[in-house]
Amino acid sequence: MSDEVLVEISDLKVHFPIKHGVVFDRTIGHVYAVDGVDLTIHKGETYGLVGESGCGKSTLGRAMLRLTEPTSGSVVFDGTDVAKLKGETLRKARRRMQMIFQDPLSSLDPRQSVESILVEGMRAHGLDKDKESTAKRLRELLAAVGLPESSLRKYPHEFSGGQRQRIGIARALAVEPDLIVADEPVSALDVSVQAQVVNLLEELQDNLGLTYLVIAHDLAVVRHISDRIGVMYLGSLVEEADSDALYEQPLHPYTKALLSAIPVPDPVVEDSREQILLAGDLPSPANPPNGCRFHTRCPWKQETRCDTERPALREVEGAAPGQRVACHWAEDIRDGKIKPHEVKPELVETGALNPDVPHVASVVEAMES
Amino acid sequence: MLRFIVRRLLQAIPTLIILSILVFAWLRSLPGGPAGAMLGDKATPERVAELNALMGLDQPIFIQYFKFLGRVLTGDFGNSLISTQPVLSEIGYALPATIELSVAALILAVGFGIPLGYVAARFRGGFLDNATIMTTLVGVAVPVFFLGYLLQFVFSQKLGIFPVGGRQDTLIGATDVTGFAVLDGILTQEWDASWDALVHLALPAAALATIPFAVIVRITRASVLDVMNEDFIRTAQSKGLGAPVIRRRHVLRNALLPVATTVGLQTGLLLGGAVLTERVFNINGLGSLLAEGIERRDYPRLQALILLGAVVYVLVNMLVDISYGIIDPRVRAR
Amino acid sequence: MTNLLTRKKDKVDELAASAGHSLAQQAIRRMARSPVAIVGAVITGLFLLLAIFAPLLAPKDPYERYLQGEVVLGSGIIPGPRDGFPLGVDDFGRDLLSRLLVGAQQTLLVGVMATLIGLAIGMVIGGLAGAFGGWVDTVLMRLVDVMLSIPSLLLAISVAALAAKPNQWTVIIAVAMVSVPIFARLLRGTMLAQRGSDHVLAATSLGVKRHTIVLRHMLPNSLGPVIVQATLTLATSIIEAAALSFLGLGDPDPSRAEWGLMLGKAAKQFLDIRPELAFYPAIAIIIVALGFTLLGESMREALDPKNRR
């Protein structure tokens, strides 16, 4: 790990328009999927991103790779602003940033053999110069992810979940990227297999000097592989810290709650654990609360500021170096000056803007999907 | 809900506009032209040219279109070239027959199709299921007009159970109130007339119903099977609910969603099928108006009928969407 | 969206994986076990063979009016079966058996060409809409909506009536137009689903060119349902063509040995005096349509992931 910055994201916003209309669709609102995120990833480090489902982790990851158009903000990758690239330059730039997906099967084209999956990216960037070197490269890749050479002729559905994920990783590695965004790389895998993939990722980083952005909702996994962790809540970062620091001393109430909610496979710990139970659910990203996004569920919520003023990510005195938190009262909470209180769960309005309900224009369309 | 309905209504407008352009363009590009058709047997080239000038068919095409649109919007489709009667009144006379036929066919198709589809699903893989599937597959493969003739041949010519065609016995002298023969008989308490009309309906409705019936059976079966595999059915079972309640409350309602859509989509088929069925069974409905109109290139009539067909189709599907909204709260939410 | 719902699917695929090699092979294996599929395949296979070798199989020239001298329509006389004419002759004294055999070829031509044309146009429309989305999609789908909103037979009639110089292709194109919106919608639906799928995203992030993605990833993965639909459309096309013939919008060469034409004519004219003239082509049409339907349905069943359990 070095101090050299590989990616610098500033004030990144991704707002998905919600379209709805009588004859022609109008935008009647936005899903504030990512709403002003600043984030820096250093060369060779693993940055972990955690948060509840729907808080915008994947969107952030995708926007970073320009797989989703950012609404505003910049993503400077090794000196160039990815958010402003176009056409062929963008396509070329993609070589250095790759992605690993959550669902190992659906992210592989069922009709492509492993060989063609792996060669495709190389071809797109002119890396498959001659047959021999390509074949050699393929062997290397397979070896790197621990798959037998016979895999090349096989098709994705002939592999187990863990093996498929390895294929996905190999595909990403094929174009020799600098950065890999791994979006929930292990959450679809069986627990016993998770470890294999986690270990593989770590190993590859050691050998190839890769930089990772690992997205997961499982804090234990994230903490295990990350150097630094960002905790996201409803489109923005609420806390960022070194992996150990975050666990040692979480500053944001949400981080505290999150940490305390994760069950530990140890009855002794479990029996004695003090849990902070959050009330209610994550509010809809289409209709985020004013002020601090977390104030509707925060046991430490104060009368002032919380529901009016949006806290910025800031360093707190006495905290670990590099630890930043977006809470007005972080110091007081840490010092025990503010006591938690009970929160009545608020109704989370779903309905028209509920992303769970797919939008279709007509019944015929609904039938087709 | 109201907003939902209004929205669906408004959404149909662009479709109908494009349709009107297409219909207009289609008619203008057909060979022969209205004048030729109007003059029929005695059309001489001079007379045709004269008549064309007279009817403004030599004017710029977009002027013709806007005139056409203006008339259509006021419900004026002109007079039929064949009968010289206003097309609208022609349609008015023919509509009841076709509605009666289509509704009867739809009742048959739905009335038998849904239960059969359901039963087939319940006994999936059993004899009944396989027999049902085979029947419906064969049903779809038989050309409608041939089936019509076949039914006629067997049931009226050979067995003499049903009349060969028409809507009602001429000499029964039924009183005409609404134009719907069955309904009229009920309204005027001429039970024999009602019965006679029903008997006349049986064969054509059966012929017309085959394809929708087959489709409905299969969709129902598939969708019941789908629903039966849903998690919430297991939830219902884990509550200890009896099979009838589960069937009624949980399976059927969810399973009906795709069926409702299919029924909507079948209206198009029904209209197309009516052309064939009405011809075979000598029913003076929209289908035979249409067949005759095409044969004799009755432009005013054709444009009215095609527009009407599309409007009906769009409206029916809108109704389906709305009923979908009623059955499924998730749709209503939008 | 919820990340764990995929678990279920995964298991299904695990099972699939145990079965064999490529997805297509598995589907074929599943079909080989289904009697419905076998019947369908046998019928269509026989029909194809018949169609291809019809001229060799036909015992007589299907266009030669062998027994015309014996036809007296005014007295309702059309000679029935006799030596050399196992099924009798038609109203021109032509050998019915030969005409039926050669008719397979014509019928296949109409069915296949209509389906192919419908497929081609539908796929262009659906493919463009699905690949580009946005306003291209909106415009194209509106067009398709309109086509859908005209009852299919009406659409076919309209197209057939439009032809300046009707010929065999008129019918084919008319019938093809009916299936265009169906194919278009189907392809568009699956393509749109592909657009958002992870493997397309993966290809994008690899820097694969857009048209390559569309042609190599989105399109091939959307073809399954389209192929199934095409098989089913073959059946309906044949029937639809018969209906057009019945309505008098068929082939301008009335002597062509084509089942729809033969049926349409005989059903109208000779049902009373020689019903066989209608029955034979009708049965032929029904069997062939049934064959294609059976094949298509069992293909659909085999490809449907729900049925893999």
Add this chain to the structure above:
Amino acid sequence: MALLEVRDLKVVFQRKGERPFTAVDGMSFDVEPGQTVGLVGESGCGKSVTSLAIMRLLAKRGNKVTGSVKFEGTELLSLSDSQMRDRRGRDLGMVFQDPLSSLNPVIPIGLQVTEVLERHRGMARKKAMVDAAELLDKVGIPDPNRRLSEYPHQLSGGMRQRALIAIALACRPRLLIADEPTTALDVTIQAQILALLQELVRDTDTALIMITHDLGVVAGLCDEVNVLYGGRIVERAQRHALFAEPRHPYTHGLLASIPRLDAGRGEKLVPIRGSVADNIPWDSGCAFAPRCPNKIDTCVSVTPSLEEDRGGLLRCHNPVLPAAATAGEGAR
């Protein structure tokens, strides 16, 4: 007498043209009143099938269930369908994994709750509605009266799961089976649901069978834990014993392969090699043998039986020794 006695439960799936597949292979366990019993194991090890077999919710055809399931001394497997229906929802409740698909999308929540009350308590709809609102309130759904007339899609995931729990507990069943009730939920919501379940079970003295693949959940909740592999129990122990000294290499492997929040960060995870797909049928040896780091020759030739082991049960020829805490090393 135990509340629930499962003896030698076996479920064989048999499809036409396919080899019979034994999903649950001689499962035996007891559940005492008020006790929480965990069933843990990876995907496909037969957890759900076990629970469905107990509830008799498996499809009528395509499978064969043998063995015995006694509930309060009554043999459930030999009850008539209608007798069994009387029990389901009243004596035995169940909560499923996916709260969205487990609720009927086109029926208001209220009806889905009252339905069970009407069925077993013979309540009138009106009265049942009042009770339903109370139930929703008890499981922590805010503004319950309003929710009664809402549809599942209008609720968030956590709320849906609460509603499902309300339905399962509506008639105060003696036994609740929860099949991965939190798998589809976020951790913060999972914590809420687990706390809720724990509280309800404690308050009403209901026995709970907790099915999960998350060892963490078991550690906090269960009294006794059964670890499943390939349709059989491979290890059973009180939870403290199990986590302190896992004896079966599989259990051990599971524990070693998951990152722990409270552990030091540098430690490398120790995965179990291979995957569930690699297991072999139980009849010729130990199903886990192909993946087992402790494998000895006997493992592939002799099927291990479930035997008493330090107060628990163990199915292993070569268990992990308490000292050899790092026996799984080098698994890859």
Add this chain to the structure above:
Amino acid sequence: ESQRDAGSGNTGTFIFGAAGNPKMFDPIFNDEGETFRIVRQMYDTLIQNKPGTAELEPSLAEKWEPSNEGKTWTFSLRKGVTFHDGTPFNAAAVCFNFDRWFNMKGKAAQSQMIYYGDVFEGFAKNEGDATGEPVYKDCQAKDEHTAVLNLNKAKGAFPAAFTLPSLSMSSPEALKKYNADQVTQTGDSFAYNDYANLHPTGTGPFKFEGWDQGKGEVTLVRNEGHWTKPKLEKIIFKVIKDENGRKQALASGDIQGFDYPAPADYQLLRGQGQNVLIRPSFNILYLGINQKGNPKLQDVKVRQALAYGINREQFVRSKLAEGSEVATQFVPKAISGYNDQLQAIPYDPERAKQLLREAGAEGLTLKFYYPTEITRPYMPNPADTFTAISEDLKAIGIKIEPIAKPWNGGYKDDVQKHGKQDLHLLGWTGDYNDAGNFVGTFFGREKPEFGFNNPELFNALSQADGTVDKAAQKTAYQQVNKQIMDYLPAIPIAYPTPALVVGPKVQGMVASPLTDERFFSVSMG
């Protein structure tokens, strides 16, 4: 309680199956058979055809006399006749009718009055650019029962033309009362007034009772005072568009008669006990040749080759109804001017091939047009006709390019106006007994349909038409017919016999060559 009459099953009711809806019932605006059939029962003309023939007999006029070289016609009218509305029929009414037609205004009206145009050629005030000099001059009511019609020129069509149903007599009162002359244009079509739709008023044996368009039924009731003493109480014309439908309705007794049964069904119908009444032929079916279409066709040898190459004998026997005959010329036998010296060109394929060889026209390819979606009395099945002829022609080595066009979808335009064809099928049904109505219409001048210019022939035809003396005219036409067959501008194929079928109980129906059946003599046994 229902109000309908209890008398269902009435034996005095005759139900006739019509193939299509009538247009409306103002005779002068009509031009097609389905309507005329009904009009004939409600109206009388001045002169009528003797039942079963094309000979003239008195109707409203008891006597008719030409004078002034055929330019004046004096009609002595039947006495004691009243219109259905009770107003008297007299010379004033006759003149009112003629004046009404002559003075009709509005282009719409004029272009719809096809038979008037054919006979009288022009109007008082011609609008548009197509109509010519009027033949009609004026009409005088000399006394109550004598009407005098003055013409501007003589025409061979008279007096037979006075039998045209279009020239039926309507009640002047009713015409005025129900605004008969108000014809309006709506969109691409015309609309007629109440007279035509609701109150047709003639003097005929049956009165209009109602038109139920929903059921497709027109009901007429007996006109008690009519001099023919009609026997039927009621006639219902019931529309059954499908040929099979009519056949089956007849079999089941739903109807008691219909027109133009298919030849193939005659035997079947007779087997059921129905009466198939075969009309003497008044038609001609011909194979048109367009000499402009292909230069080879200008060689008479090629045209003759075509004639020799067609097996008309077999076609007529196997495909047409009994009674049909091979045509020897372009007028049917019943027409005055028919030349019985002429023999049918025999079928001789060898001769045909030889002629083609001589003309150097082997391997000729011809565009052969035929109509679809139509049956005509002279061509019950165009597709079959086409098949039979084209197969014959193929057999003598001519290549055929088949072109089918819907009758109303431009067929007539293509063949008669644009002359796109080389060969085509067409025919003609005579309107009245006049050879000029046949050959004059076909070959009277240069037409795109045939694409030839033969002044000699044109001249001969116009002279024959102008001949007032009937005997002289007959000879003239016999000459012309021979001339035509020598020149062979087209090939006459057959004189088909359209039939009419009625149920076993129907008595007194007399089939007319002109399809001019009047039902007054019909009764139900």
